[in-house]
Amino acid sequence: MKRAEILSQIIDIISVILDENEIEINESTRLLDIDGWDSLSMIQIVVGIEKQFKIKFKSLEYNTWLLISDLIDAIESKQ
Amino acid sequence: MIFESTHKLLQKYNKCPEEIRGGFATQTIERIQQITNNLRSKVNSTIIYCNFVEEDDCVFGQFASKVEDSFVFQLRKINYQLQEFSLITSGFYICDLSSIQNLIGRERYWDAPIYANTEMVLSLDAMPYFANSVLKIINSLLGRVKKCIILDLDNTIWGGVIGDDGIDNIQVGNFGIGKVFTEFQYWLKKLKQRGVVLAVCSKNSDDIAKDPFINHPEMVLRLTDIAIFIANWESKPENINTIQKKLNIGFDSMVFLDDNPYEREIVRQSFPDITIPDLPEDPALYLDFLASLNLFEVTSIANEDSQRTNYYQTQENFNSTLESFSNVNDFLKSINMCAVVRAFDTYSIPRVAQLSQRSNQFNLRTIRYTEEQLHSLLKSNEWFTLSFNLEDKFGDNGLIAAIILQRIDSFTLFIDSWFMSCRVLKRGMEDFIMNTIVNLARENGFEKIQGEYIQTEKNLIVKDLLSSLGFVLIPTSLWECKLIDYVERENHIKLKT
Numbered sequence: 001m002k003r004a005e006i007l008s009q010i011i012d013i014i015s016v017i018l019d020e021n022e023i024e025i026n027e028s029t030r031l032l033d034i035d036g037w038d039s040l041s042m043i044q045i046v047v048g049i050e051k052q053f054k055i056k057f058k059s060l061e062y063n064t065w066l067l068i069s070d071l072i073d074a075i076e077s078k079q
Numbered sequence: 080m081i082f083e084s085t086h087k088l089l090q091k092y093n094k095c096p097e098e099i100r101g102g103f104a105t106q107t108i109e110r111i112q113q114i115t116n117n118l119r120s121k122v123n124s125t126i127i128y129c130n131f132v133e134e135d136d137c138v139f140g141q142f143a144s145k146v147e148d149s150f151v152f153q154l155r156k157i158n159y160q161l162q163e164f165s166l167i168t169s170g171f172y173i174c175d176l177s178s179i180q181n182l183i184g185r186e187r188y189w190d191a192p193i194y195a196n197t198e199m200v201l202s203l204d205a206m207p208y209f210a211n212s213v214l215k216i217i218n219s220l221l222g223r224v225k226k227c228i229i230l231d232l233d234n235t236i237w238g239g240v241i242g243d244d245g246i247d248n249i250q251v252g253n254f255g256i257g258k259v260f261t262e263f264q265y266w267l268k269k270l271k272q273r274g275v276v277l278a279v280c281s282k283n284s285d286d287i288a289k290d291p292f293i294n295h296p297e298m299v300l301r302l303t304d305i306a307i308f309i310a311n312w313e314s315k316p317e318n319i320n321t322i323q324k325k326l327n328i329g330f331d332s333m334v335f336l337d338d339n340p341y342e343r344e345i346v347r348q349s350f351p352d353i354t355i356p357d358l359p360e361d362p363a364l365y366l367d368f369l370a371s372l373n374l375f376e377v378t379s380i381a382n383e384d385s386q387r388t389n390y391y392q393t394q395e396n397f398n399s400t401l402e403s404f405s406n407v408n409d410f411l412k413s414i415n416m417c418a419v420v421r422a423f424d425t426y427s428i429p430r431v432a433q434l435s436q437r438s439n440q441f442n443l444r445t446i447r448y449t450e451e452q453l454h455s456l457l458k459s460n461e462w463f464t465l466s467f468n469l470e471d472k473f474g475d476n477g478l479i480a481a482i483i484l485q486r487i488d489s490f491t492l493f494i495d496s497w498f499m500s501c502r503v504l505k506r507g508m509e510d511f512i513m514n515t516i517v518n519l520a521r522e523n524g525f526e527k528i529q530g531e532y533i534q535t536e537k538n539l540i541v542k543d544l545l546s547s548l549g550f551v552l553i554p555t556s557l558w559e560c561k562l563i564d565y566v567e568r569e570n571h572i573k574l575k576t
Contacts, residue, residue: 062192
């Protein structure tokens with residue numbers, strides 16, 4: 001799967017969970033800068049991504065993500 | 080609401096010195112008792128306690144069941160003793176988390192990486208199940224319970240079509256997949272014994288539909304189990320309307336079970352409030368499917384529950400005899416009604432609490448009482464209580480009304496609660512009760528009685544109760560009745576002493 005496609009699926013998941021139709025997100029967006037991002041939505045998004053891509057993250061990975069691109073890296077490495 | 084996770088419990092166990100691990104369960108239950116007592120000394124509230132999902136630390140393997148101080152052994156003991164504790168502690172309910180894990184499995188219930196990062200001890204998947212379980216307990220405490228199941232017959236409680244296949248060829252018992260229907264009927268029967276009323280609504284001739292109930296040797300359900308039996312060729316919504324009128328309960332407290340999607344849809348369109356599960360096509364799945372919906376949550380049971388079907392049958396006899404009289408007064412005189420009046424006591428409190436939680440229509444202020452709260456009323460001379468049992472020549476109607484009165488000052492008695500079963504409407508019970516309240520007020524030196532109507536969606540039938548009993552509206556928007564003006568209200572109910 002191409003990075004752009006992964007990004008677009010991530011955006012879909014995030015917008016459903018944060019209940020926002022139009023969010024501006026690109027690879028260099030900082031996770032903490034996303035409107036409505038908090039610890040609970042973070043967990044919902046992680047679980048949403050795990051289900052969508054049928055992967056499982058390691059617990060140590062979560063804390064290393066700073067940017068959306070880190071998230072995409074993590075997904076790509078498990079494809 | 081108290082939720083302590085098994086995972087935290089395990090950490091406590093881990094820190095527990097080896098030589099006292101055998102007493103871990105007892106110690107935990109004592110702690111729960113203390114928490115309960117502490118809470119109760121500060122607030123008079125209902126407590127919902129979550130039990131513990133099973134977690135095996137696999138230190139002893141399956142041998143743990145044979146080792147008293149293993150975590151698994153102690154954990155199961157805690158869950159068991161928690162049940163025993165709730166048995167003797169009113170207003171203390173258990174939210175059965177353990178059964179959620181049984182249903183969805185440990186793998187879905189517990190998400191270790193999420194826990195490691197967030198301390199969340201339930202997976203996101205388990206959350207809705209948990210929320211639903213808590214909600215069901217609260218709904219039940221608020222009186223939103225299912226009181227009646229309306230049953231179709233053919234291919235719902237037996238396999239086959241009685242009108243076509245005949246009594247020898249319907250599947251129940253050992254014939255065909257009959258055991259599936261037998262087990263289904265046992266479940267219905269247990270619900271009936273617990274107080275859920277069963278009604279039949281079937282497109283059949285009456286005699287043919289009743290035949291298996293009377294003559295089939297392997298039927299579990301018999302005619303005595305069915306409060307209202309309607310088999311004819313009218314539409315189901317029409318018949319369900321009749322059932323609702325006879326039982327006098329809300330549509331939202333009814334469940335309709337029918338194998339036919341077409342009938343379900345018609346009923347659903349006519350009565351959106353009735354719960355209508357979409358039964359699976361395969362009858363073998365009926366029971367598991369219905370169990371997964373957990374429709375029959377309850378937070379109080381009383382000795383009278385097993386008699387409820389009899390009460391409705393009594394009521395049915397009452398109604399059909401009533402139809403044959405042209406003058407209602409003559410009729411009421413002829414049926415020898417007598418009432419037993421008592422203050423609440425240990426025996427009546429479970430039923431009074433239940434009536435308080437179940438009565439939605441004839442309920443003046445719709446204050447819900449738990450057993451615990453009722454007990455506390457008895458301890459104070461600020462409160463007066465009255466319960467009413469009614470008998471007539473058709474049988475015993477059981478405890479059908481309760482009154483809670485509060486001393487406001489030395490002149491004024493306030494009707495805090497008046498709730499009554501709708502089974503006994505239009506019999507003069509209201510008049511009898513009012514006379515009883517007045518007598519109690521006079522004996523205790525009061526000069527006036529005040530009351531209040533608090534409107535809900537469902538209690539319109541008591542909107543004019545107080546004015547019809549001679550109360551007048553006073554500026555505080557309360558209703559008042561001066562004892563000096565009170566004229567004894569006529570009725571045909573005798574006091575049984």
